[in-house]
Amino acid sequence: MTEVLSEQVGRGSHSGALLEVDDLHVEFRTRAGVAKAVNGVTYSVDAGETLAVLGESGSGKSVTAQTIMGILDMPPGKITGGEIRFRGVDLLKLPEDQRRRVRGEGISMVFQDALSALNPVFPVGWQIAEMFRMHRGTSRAEAKKKAVELMDRVRIPAAKDRVNDFPHQFSGGMRQRIMIAMAIALDPEILIADEPTTALDVTVQAQIMGLLAELQRDSNMGLILITHDLGVVADVADKIAVMYGGRIVENAPVHDLYKNPAHPYSKGLLESIPRVDHKGQELYAIKGLPPNLLEMPTGCAFHPRCPYRRDNCVTDVPPLYTISGTRGSACHYWREVIDEGEH
Amino acid sequence: MKANTESILEVRDLVKHFPLTQGIVVKRQIGAIKAVDGVSFDLHRGETLGIVGESGCGKSTLAKLLMALERPTSGSVRVHGRDITTARGAELKRMRRNIQMVMQDPYTSLNPRMTVGDIVGEPFEIHSDVVPKGGRRRRVQELLEVVGLNPDHINRYPHQFSGGQRQRIGIARGLALQPEIIICDEPVSALDVSIQAQVMNLLERLQNEFDLAYIFIAHDLSVVRHISDRVAVMYLGKIVELGSDAEIYDSPTHPYTQALLSAVPVPDPEGRETRQRIILQGDPPSPANPPSGCHFRTRCWKAQDICAEQTPALEARPGSGHPSACHFAEARDVVNAQ
Numbered sequence: 073m074t075e076v077l078s079e080q081v082g083r084g085s086h087s088g089a090l091l092e093v094d095d096l097h098v099e100f101r102t103r104a105g106v107a108k109a110v111n112g113v114t115y116s117v118d119a120g121e122t123l124a125v126l127g128e129s130g131s132g133k134s135v136t137a138q139t140i141m142g143i144l145d146m147p148p149g150k151i152t153g154g155e156i157r158f159r160g161v162d163l164l165k166l167p168e169d170q171r172r173r174v175r176g177e178g179i180s181m182v183f184q185d186a187l188s189a190l191n192p193v194f195p196v197g198w199q200i201a202e203m204f205r206m207h208r209g210t211s212r213a214e215a216k217k218k219a220v221e222l223m224d225r226v227r228i229p230a231a232k233d234r235v236n237d238f239p240h241q242f243s244g245g246m247r248q249r250i251m252i253a254m255a256i257a258l259d260p261e262i263l264i265a266d267e268p269t270t271a272l273d274v275t276v277q278a279q280i281m282g283l284l285a286e287l288q289r290d291s292n293m294g295l296i297l298i299t300h301d302l303g304v305v306a307d308v309a310d311k312i313a314v315m316y317g318g319r320i321v322e323n324a325p326v327h328d329l330y331k332n333p334a335h336p337y338s339k340g341l342l343e344s345i346p347r348v349d350h351k352g353q354e355l356y357a358i359k360g361l362p363p364n365l366l367e368m369p370t371g372c373a374f375h376p377r378c379p380y381r382r383d384n385c386v387t388d389v390p391p392l393y394t395i396s397g398t399r400g401s402a403c404h405y406w407r408e409v410i411d412e413g414e415h
Numbered sequence: 416m417k418a419n420t421e422s423i424l425e426v427r428d429l430v431k432h433f434p435l436t437q438g439i440v441v442k443r444q445i446g447a448i449k450a451v452d453g454v455s456f457d458l459h460r461g462e463t464l465g466i467v468g469e470s471g472c473g474k475s476t477l478a479k480l481l482m483a484l485e486r487p488t489s490g491s492v493r494v495h496g497r498d499i500t501t502a503r504g505a506e507l508k509r510m511r512r513n514i515q516m517v518m519q520d521p522y523t524s525l526n527p528r529m530t531v532g533d534i535v536g537e538p539f540e541i542h543s544d545v546v547p548k549g550g551r552r553r554r555v556q557e558l559l560e561v562v563g564l565n566p567d568h569i570n571r572y573p574h575q576f577s578g579g580q581r582q583r584i585g586i587a588r589g590l591a592l593q594p595e596i597i598i599c600d601e602p603v604s605a606l607d608v609s610i611q612a613q614v615m616n617l618l619e620r621l622q623n624e625f626d627l628a629y630i631f632i633a634h635d636l637s638v639v640r641h642i643s644d645r646v647a648v649m650y651l652g653k654i655v656e657l658g659s660d661a662e663i664y665d666s667p668t669h670p671y672t673q674a675l676l677s678a679v680p681v682p683d684p685e686g687r688e689t690r691q692r693i694i695l696q697g698d699p700p701s702p703a704n705p706p707s708g709c710h711f712r713t714r715c716w717k718a719q720d721i722c723a724e725q726t727p728a729l730e731a732r733p734g735s736g737h738p739s740a741c742h743f744a745e746a747r748d749v750v751n752a753q
């Protein structure tokens with residue numbers, strides 16, 4: 073835990089979850105217009121908990137994560153509203169030097185594309201060791217020793233012999249392990265993994281997901297897993313936030329969402345995936361295309377594609393209705409969707 | 416999906432080795448990458464043969480060999496009995512009409528400077544006898560309609576379309592010459608789940624309509640199961656198991672197939688605590704230096720001495736009613752294992 077933050081708030085002295093994103097708004101001002109990438113995202117994650125953030129390409133998953141990390145491109149990005157509270161402290165109000173401490177020690181991130189996230193001209197061990205030197209002022213020799221320990225911990229075979237190897241000398245799966253090693257180097261309380269296995273084969277994906285689960289168990293990290301793979305989510309998530317057009321359209325504990333979705337988009341997604349465990353009939357296909365952020369549909373952003381649409385959906389933006397203490401749906405007709413019965 | 420057993424494509428002992436060279440001025444061959452290393456199978460009229468396997472196992476190289484975009488090191492690819500690998504000139508051109516390809520990446524596989532009409536109509540320029548010049552525009556518009564695109568968009572450029580729409584453009588182009596065989600190399604991998612379903616449904620509809628045979632390459636085993644009548648599993652340049660979709664998914668007999676299937680996450684959280692997983696250790700070995708005997712033995716939990724000494728043939732065995740390249744083939748349902 074960071075000293076900076078511990079000075080401000082003692083451990084456990086606030087009532088909310090460890091990390092709370094509250095009504096976050098982010099837009100990009102581009103020549104083509106203002107793209108509202110994040111339009112009121114609210115989610116939270118606690119220690120030891122896994123939140124899966126699910127959604128189509130362009131729905132704002134990564135931009136939300138970048139904003140939490142404080143690495144959003146500004147400009148063209150601009151945070152136009154909301155709070156991101158870590159241990160109850162709004163990170164968006166912290167000065168940059170304190171923010172930097174939170175990054176890595178409080179919250180850290182594994183990026184989707186491991187090859188481009190690693191620096192090709194430095195040995196991987198050096199890059200891991202750099203985390204300790206920068207944040208902790210650890211000596212060179214000590215930092216290198218720690219790098220080897222970490223490479224061992226993420227199961228790089230013969231870590232000691234490979235600490236001086238360069239990124240291109242590792243396979244995709246091993247590079248992703250090295251990224252994970254860097255992300256957990258400073259014992260963060262929250263780890264954000266943005267599509268950590270999308271570029272990898274299923275057998276390697278299974279290894280990496282197993283590793284993340286184990287690391288999480290050992291250190292009781294909160295994990296935010298960004299993905300569009302409904303299989304991975306079903307496997308590891310405690311709860312799910314489904315994003316569409318920059319908003320959370322449904323949040324729910326994992327079992328509830330798969331059994332009985334409460335938003336037409338989540339329901340459509342579940343019905344449109346082929347399954348490995350049985351052959352199935354023709355797939356349900358959500359018709360149409362994801363929204364254009366420059367010209368968001370009026371009312372409910374999903375209305376041009378929604379089979380449940382009524383007239384008021386075109387004009388009235390649905391709030392995130394509370395279904396229960398742990399569930400919400402941004403659909404005027406969530407009762408009808410949920411009543412259609414168990415999956 | 417109603418397949419009959421007339422073979423329209425017969426692949427026998429197909430091999431493609433890429434030379435590995437060293438030296439800049441004087442190139443010396445120091446070895447070979449065995450990208451495709453003895454592959455045989457038949458494709459029947461109107462069926463879908465799925466090909467699955469991890470990155471680098473040779474799927475795309477196999478596709479290129481079937482299209483005669485690469486020349487094999489040895490082996491044959493017969494289309495209606497004629498070998499495309501030895502065909503040249505006019506004969507090759509004629510044979511190619513019958514096999515078309517849809518590529519993985521809808522973002523880079525279309526020429527950004529050509530209009531949709533030019534892209535879909537290009538095969539008519541190459542094979543100018545198929546549709547007379549005056550009728551081409553009309554034909555392209557028909558094709559756009561078949562794949563669910565607006566025929567009025569014929570003058571637009573690829574960047575004006577979404578990924579799923581671009582994939583439809585690629586499919587329309589593949590259909591232009593009315594081939595019997597379409598090879599799809601990861602046609603839906605780059606697409607969102609909701610768009611994936613649209614494209615897969617389209618492929619199935621077109622298959623029924625035009626009696627197409629597909630070779631469907633993908634690393635997503637759920638997608639392959641959904642669309643395929645039969646499935647071939649590849650590992651390091653070889654097919655290790657070949658069977659109907661039920662044979663491969665419900666009773667796989669090769670340890671690699673079992674490991675691959677058990678690694679696929681099932682989109683249902685019920686029972687996840689007790690689901691059994693075979694987690695393979697390590698990465699696949701380099702195709703430049705595959706292990707002796709069974710290529711999978713370095714990661715196989717069942718390996719015995721014989722596995723290093725004898726290459727297991729792809730054939731039906733006492734423990735496997737369908738072809739499996741394992742000395743100890745034995746059915747095991749890993750997908751539904753609890």
Ligand SMILES: Nc1ncnc2c1ncn2[C@@H]1O[C@H](COP(=O)(O)OP(=O)(O)OP(=O)(O)O)[C@@H](O)[C@H]1O
Nearest residue numbers: 100109128129130131132133134135136145148365
């Ligand atoms: N630096 C930027 N400048 C302009 N627009 C941006 C920038 N970064 C992101 N965007 C836009 O914000 C929107 C949300 O992007 P984001 O990367 O969060 O999507 P995502 O949900 O992570 O999608 P994917 O699944 O493809 O990773 C997109 O429309 C994207 O084009």
Ligand SMILES: Nc1ncnc2c1ncn2[C@@H]1O[C@H](COP(=O)(O)OP(=O)(O)OP(=O)(O)O)[C@@H](O)[C@H]1O
Nearest residue numbers: 433448450469470471472473474475476477634702
């Ligand atoms: N032109 C080439 N020259 C040398 N090696 C090649 C060439 N093309 C492919 N290879 C090698 O052959 C092997 C098989 O490659 P291929 O592209 O067929 O695999 P793949 O199964 O399609 O993989 P992916 O799932 O990643 O697309 C790889 O090791 C690759 O590096």
Ligand code: SF4
Nearest residue numbers: 372375378385403404
């Ligand atoms: S609010 Fe209306 S359009 Fe939006 S998801 Fe619900 S029913 Fe569909």
Ligand code: SF4
Nearest residue numbers: 709712715722741742
């Ligand atoms: S032949 Fe031997 S090494 Fe190969 S898959 Fe079978 S048991 Fe394993």
Ligand SMILES: [Mg+2]
Nearest residue numbers: 133134135266
């Ligand atoms: Mg993203």
Ligand SMILES: [Mg+2]
Nearest residue numbers: 474475476600
């Ligand atoms: Mg390929």
